[in-house]
Structures are given as C-alpha cells and as structure tokens.
Amino acid sequence: MSELRYDGRVAVVTGAGHGLGRQHALELAARGAKVVVNDLGGDRAGVGSSAGPAQDVVEEIKKNGGEAVANPDNVATAEGAQAIIQTALDTFGKLDIVINNAGILRDKSFKNMAPEEFDSVIAVHLRGSFLVSSAAWSHLRDQGYGRIVNTSSPAGLFGNFGQANYATAKMGLVGFTKTLAHEGKKYNVKANAIAPVAWTRMTEDLLPADFSEKLGVDKVTPLVAYLAHESIEVSGEVYTVGGGRVARILVAEGAGWGTNDALSVEAIRDNWEAINAAEPYTVYKNVGEQMGPLIQQLSS
Structure with missing residues (x-):
C-alpha cells in the first residue's frame, strides 16, 4: 500500500500548540504538507496568550525537515480568523486544508453557569470554526478544492454533566459540518467532523490517569489526516475516534x-x-x- 502524502498541500491547524492540534500539525508536516500552526497560547480556560506554543511546534516541524509558520491570532474574532488564513496565503501562496481544533473549557453545572462562561466557549469552538472556515471558504471554492475537518465531541453528541456550553458548541458543529458539505459539494470542498476521545490537558480531569497512553493523541490524528486527504470521498460525516477505535456516528x-x-x-x-x-x-x-x-x- 502506498503512503498517503500531502505534498504541495497547505494546511491551517488551529489550537495546534498542544495536544490534538499539535499532533495533527506534526503528522501533516511529516507527510509533506506546509502547515500554519495557530495557537493563541492561553491556558485551557482561554486566559492569557503567548506566541511560544505555536512557535515551539513550528521549530519541531522544521527540525524534522518540514515547512511551517506560527500564527498566534485569536479564532474567536473575525480579524484573527482572517489573519490566520492570510498567513497561509502570504507564506505559502495557497490553502487546501482547514482543521478547526481550537477550544477552551469552562465547565460548571448548569445552575452555576454564567452567561459569559457559556458565550466564551461558544465563541471559540463554534464561532471560531465558523470564522476560520468563512475566511477560507472563497479561496477553497475558487480553486475547486478543499478539505475541512471540524472537532466535535461525544459530549455534544450525547450530552455531559457540567458541559452545557461545550456540548452546545460541539453539537452545533455537527450541523455546521453537514451544511458545509452540501454547499461545498459543487466545488470539491469536503467537510467532515471528528468526535475524539483523547488524553489532553482539556480532558485530564475527566479521564483516568492510567488511560493517558491508551488514549494518546496519536490514536486520533490518523483519522483527521485521512479526512484531510485528497482521496477522501465522504463529506458531511461525523466519526468518533479514540484508543484505536473509529466509528461513524449516525444522525x-x-x-x-x-x-x-x-x-x-x-x-x-x-x-x-x-x-x-x-x-x-x-x-x-x-x-x-x-x-x-x-x-x-x-x-x-
């Protein structure tokens, strides 16, 4: 079987300074893609910012012989999302792949959840995915090619205590993905979503510590990379993935x-x-x- 390659492709990966996003960026770069590594550099609640995490991933990619550029802009603002896409165009001259992975957590039981805690999570996960995809959309349509991978969650698909904000955003991404698939069909722009189960700084309080290796990010990224490949035929689908298991989620x-x-x-x-x-x-x-x-x- 031949190796799946991404030579000549340019990818934007948001939230790529840590965890899943970092692994996605490293994998695509190792297979020939040029990558924009986006990360605001805040903590998992979205507080603070730093150019360090994104730049560290870029340096790792370059050390391994790949091509990448860091971008610390905020996906939750229209200006930030536009700047992320513009970084790809200015640096590499094109854009082929968008992986919406950026996210924050502000978990609380519903009775204790303040409106700003709801809004802030929606702003990054759902609105951020909309803004980045919107900034990329005309470029993908005009060239007649594009791959978008959104990051949903089992919490969105099935609900989870203390995550009304997060679950709402993640289920919203299912409808968003399916709509992009319909609107992108004519232009060979395919959109799919994953609902990952992985040990990251976002989930370390939710998953047993002894599962950290069994639920490694390396057991999620292969699906993301495949959904971002030119050979993928499906669009508008959602897949759960984690620990080596992959399954299609049906609506x-x-x-x-x-x-x-x-x-x-x-x-x-x-x-x-x-x-x-x-x-x-x-x-x-x-x-x-x-x-x-x-x-x-x-x-x-």
Missing part, C-alpha cells in the same frame, strides 16, 4: 407514527411506543429526504 430517524386525522394529545399518548421505536431507522442525506415520509403521508 438517524425512526419509522415513527403519523395520521392524517386530527392530531391530539391523547393520540400522541396512545402511539408513544411507535413514536419512540428506534428500529427500523433511516439515515437521511439532506432535509429533502427527511421530509419524504411526511410528504408521502400527506399525499395519501
């Missing part, structure tokens, strides 16, 4: 129940079991497909 709909008669509270009650039945289920590709059973019912 599915059960067969449900419907009536053309007057709908009442009692009818809902009496058909609750059918409404909640998980099987048979259907995975729809778009909203039009999802409306199919309803249109069929209304036409009968």
Whole structure:
C-alpha cells in the first residue's frame, strides 16, 4: 500500500500548540504538507496568550525537515480568523486544508453557569470554526478544492454533566459540518467532523490517569489526516475516534407514527411506543429526504 502524502498541500491547524492540534500539525508536516500552526497560547480556560506554543511546534516541524509558520491570532474574532488564513496565503501562496481544533473549557453545572462562561466557549469552538472556515471558504471554492475537518465531541453528541456550553458548541458543529458539505459539494470542498476521545490537558480531569497512553493523541490524528486527504470521498460525516477505535456516528430517524386525522394529545399518548421505536431507522442525506415520509403521508 502506498503512503498517503500531502505534498504541495497547505494546511491551517488551529489550537495546534498542544495536544490534538499539535499532533495533527506534526503528522501533516511529516507527510509533506506546509502547515500554519495557530495557537493563541492561553491556558485551557482561554486566559492569557503567548506566541511560544505555536512557535515551539513550528521549530519541531522544521527540525524534522518540514515547512511551517506560527500564527498566534485569536479564532474567536473575525480579524484573527482572517489573519490566520492570510498567513497561509502570504507564506505559502495557497490553502487546501482547514482543521478547526481550537477550544477552551469552562465547565460548571448548569445552575452555576454564567452567561459569559457559556458565550466564551461558544465563541471559540463554534464561532471560531465558523470564522476560520468563512475566511477560507472563497479561496477553497475558487480553486475547486478543499478539505475541512471540524472537532466535535461525544459530549455534544450525547450530552455531559457540567458541559452545557461545550456540548452546545460541539453539537452545533455537527450541523455546521453537514451544511458545509452540501454547499461545498459543487466545488470539491469536503467537510467532515471528528468526535475524539483523547488524553489532553482539556480532558485530564475527566479521564483516568492510567488511560493517558491508551488514549494518546496519536490514536486520533490518523483519522483527521485521512479526512484531510485528497482521496477522501465522504463529506458531511461525523466519526468518533479514540484508543484505536473509529466509528461513524449516525444522525438517524425512526419509522415513527403519523395520521392524517386530527392530531391530539391523547393520540400522541396512545402511539408513544411507535413514536419512540428506534428500529427500523433511516439515515437521511439532506432535509429533502427527511421530509419524504411526511410528504408521502400527506399525499395519501
């Protein structure tokens, strides 16, 4: 089997000063990509800034014979996101791959979560991914090629105590990814998302310490790199990945129940079991497909 390479490709990786982002940047660079290593350099709560983390990764890439440039701008501002993409264009003359990985944590139970703690997490994870992708979008469309990989989370897909802000942002990225896939199809711009389980400074309080090696970032990056490769055919998908296991996450709909008669509270009650039945289920590709059973019912 031939090695998958990224020669001639230019990648932007946000939040690449530590953990998953760092590993993504190192892997792409080792396989020939030129990489913009973006990291604001704050702590995991998003406090502070430093050019050091991004520059350290760049130096490591260069030491290994790769090409990279550091960028310390903030993904949560339109000006920062534009500057990140402009760094790729100014330094390497093009852009092919965007990996939205930047994130912060401000965990609290919902009853104790202040609006600013909700807003700040949304600003980095969800709005930041929007802003960086938006700044890159016209360049990817115009050249008729692009790969976007967003970072969702099991917490977003299934919920998690103390993470209402984080879970909201991460589930929002699922809808964002699927929409980019639809709008990018005509231009060969593919967008997918990962829901990783990995031992990083973001998760060290959530995962058992003895899992640090088994859940290493090196067991997540291969999927990210594959989704960023020119040969990838899927778009709009979400994959969970961690500890060597990879699986597709499905957004599915059960067969449900419907009536053309007057709908009442009692009818809902009496058909609750059918409404909640998980099987048979259907995975729809778009909203039009999802409306199919309803249109069929209304036409009968």
